[in-house]
Amino acid sequence: MSVPPKDSELPTPAAIQSPISGTPLPQYGFGSEFSFDSLVQDNPFLYRIYTPKTHSQIFDDAADPYFVGQKFNEHFTRAAEQLKDSPLAPGETVASVCTYRDVAQHMDWTQRHMSPFISTTFSFVWAIWEATRRYRVGLKHDVEIAVIDARMLAGRAATALELLRKGNPREKHLDHWKWYRYALESQDVLVYGAIPASAVLASVPLLSLIDKLPSYFLHQDCDPKSSQPSLDPLSWDTMERKPSFRQFCQDMSDQFLRxxxxxxxxxxxxxxxxxxxxxxxxxxxxxxxxxxxxxxxxxCTLAFMIAQWPAQWWSRDHxxxxxxxxxxxxxxxxxxxxxxxxxxxxxxxxxxxxxxxxxxxxxxxxxxxxxxxVDPAKEKDDIEEDYVVLPTPPLSPPPSTPPSVVECHYIDQTPTVSSATQDVAPVIRPVEGSNSRPTTVVLSPTIIIHQQQQERCSPAETHSESPSPEHGVAKPRKDRSHPFVETASCIITGVLIGAFITLCIINSQRRTLIYVT
The missing domain is CATH 1.10.10 (Arc Repressor Mutant, subunit A)
Structure with a gap:
């Protein structure tokens, strides 16, 4: 085992370039300085060992307390809003306000349920050591270690040692020196009232830290690739009946120096x-x-504190x-x-x-x-035409007008029809406000007037409609020709052709007639 150097061999303070300006805490105890307000500048982390409980419905916001003193928990009348702010007046601290009686009530296990304090520690190693002890002897194995920003608790926290030293010999408890040794070894810090959630940096399960410990905390022959987390790789006896944290620190330092x-x-x-x-x-x-x-x-600050814990004198040399x-x-x-x-x-x-x-x-x-x-009724209205059938006039047309020749005009604002149709039936005007649907008026088997508003009609348009670019695909229209109209048209066509042939044969000027035709 390496022998620590003498004080005369240590580097001078000017030569020490440690990132921590002041003197760090030793492995156990406080040394000459034990005031929380002076220690927190170079030791910005606190640790709390606890078993997680179901989060209370009262504390459901990030600003609400994360840890609450047992005196102020949800079973009592103190509300969460009262614990968010410091209960101390400006300029006051817990060390100046609290008394020996308050700390004695917290240190006594039988009276702790009425204590306003929450126990924490400056030592990360003590937190790991105590957590493993509770894991072994306790029934609950979901033990966690919370890392707390100690600087956010300035004025609301004090070391247990400085509160215990406030007692006079007459009021000291019978277990005073037992509490004193415990507070000294564990570097115990008491926080008054509550610890806000904003001050809790992280909370990690104990078993997730085992395989992350430096090698001097573990057995040299342990399997680092073991998938099942357990306490078996730890190099100290976690089942010791009377464990001593002082002896534990000495053993870990010896393993590091070896x-x-x-x-x-x-x-x-x-x-x-x-x-x-x-x-x-x-x-x-x-x-x-x-x-x-x-x-x-x-x-970096936390890593520096971990690095110099096993041997501070060695860290000064490196x-x-x-x-x-x-x-x-x-x-x-x-x-x-x-x-x-x-x-x-x-x-x-x-x-x-x-x-x-x-x-x-x-x-x-x-x-x-x-x-x-697309509305099927509207589409049907757009495709189909309405027919208005009027009484059929005599089939003999006026001699001056061929029965197959009918002139059609589209009725817009001023509907017009030819003189041939005016003698047959009256003009049907569109009703104002009605849908602008095409209307076909059947006057006789040989006369059809097809009214529309945008284009002139033709005989071909009564049977089919050209495809519209707006609708994309042309839809076939039903043949709406009346059978009597077709029959009459064939008869009239045949009569005309026969009359023309007969005229050509009988007429003496047939050559001229054929030429003109």
Whole structure:
């Protein structure tokens, strides 16, 4: 085992380039300084061991308390809104207001249900050691360690040691010195009232930290690839009947110093960064996206504290590890940020494609809806024509007008028909306000007047309609010729042709007639 150097051999304070300006806390105890307000500047993290419970309906907001003193829990009359703000007046602190009686009530297990305090610790190693002890002896195995920003609790927290020292000999409890040793070893910090959720950086299960511990906490022959998390890889006896945290710290330091120089540097740099990220992982990924410098600084600070815990004198002799730790953290934060940017870009591209597909589907749906929602009655009205049949006049037409020659005009605002039709039947005018549907008036088997508003009629239009570019595909129209009209037309055509042939034969001037024809 390596022998620690003497005080005369230690580097001078000017030569020490530790990123932590003040003197860090030792492995156990507080040293000469035990005030929370003075320690929090160089020790910005607190840790709390607890078993998660069902979140109360009272505390359902991020600003509501995350931890509440048992005196102020939801079973009592104190409301959550009263715990959000500090109960102390400006300029007051818990150390100046609380008394020895208050801390004695918290340290006594039989009276803790009336305590306004919440127990935390400055030591991450004590949190791991105590969590494993509770895991072994307790019935509940869902033990977690919460990492708390200690600087957000300034004025609302005090070390248990400074409160215990306020008692005079007459009021000291019988278990005073037992509580004192416990508060000294565990670096216990008491928070008054509640700890807001904004101060809790992360909460990680104990078993998720086991494989992230530096190698001097584990057996050398353990299997690091074991998929089932358990406490078996730990190098200390977790089932010891009377565990001593002081002895535990000494054993871990000895195991660290027994490692080779390369392995020590590996655990002090890479192992420290790995454990720091395991403590801060949920918060770390959120902070990288929002505030990269803050994520780097907090992770480096925690990694520095982990690196110098096993042997502070050794860390002073290896100042290069501060640069290595900061470089590792910066590389990790930049890589995580780039990965998050790539994930965001990929997600944006995916969502853009989804939106495009949805727009295409909506367009296709709208087109299909327009086609399927065409009113069949309206379409039938547009295609079919209304017929008005009037009484049939005598079949003998006027001698001056051939019966097959009828002139048709479209009736718009001033409907007109030929003189031949005026003698047969009256003109039917369109009724104002009615639909502008085409109307066919049947005057006789040989006379049809087809009224429309935009074009002149022709005999071919009574049987078919040319395709419209607006409708796309022309729809076949039904043949609406009356059988009597067809018969009469054939008879008249035959009579005319026969009359013409007879005229050519009988007439003496048939050559001239044929030539003129």
């Amino acid at each position: 490692l080779s120089a390369e392995h020590r540097l590996r655990d002090a740099t890479g192992g420290s960064v790995r454990l720091a990220l395991a403590f801060l992982r949920p918060w770390f990924h959120r902070a990288v996206a929002k505030d990269l410098p803050a994520a780097t600084d907090k992770t 100042l290069e590890m501060w640069t290595v730790i900061r470089s590792l953290v910066q590389a990790l934060t930049e890589e995580v940020r780039e990965k998050q940017k790539a994930d965001v870009d990929e997600e944006v591209c995916r969502l853009r494609n989804v939106v495009s597909d949805l727009e295409r589907v909506v367009d296709d749906y709208e087109e299909a809806e327009v086609i399927s929602n």
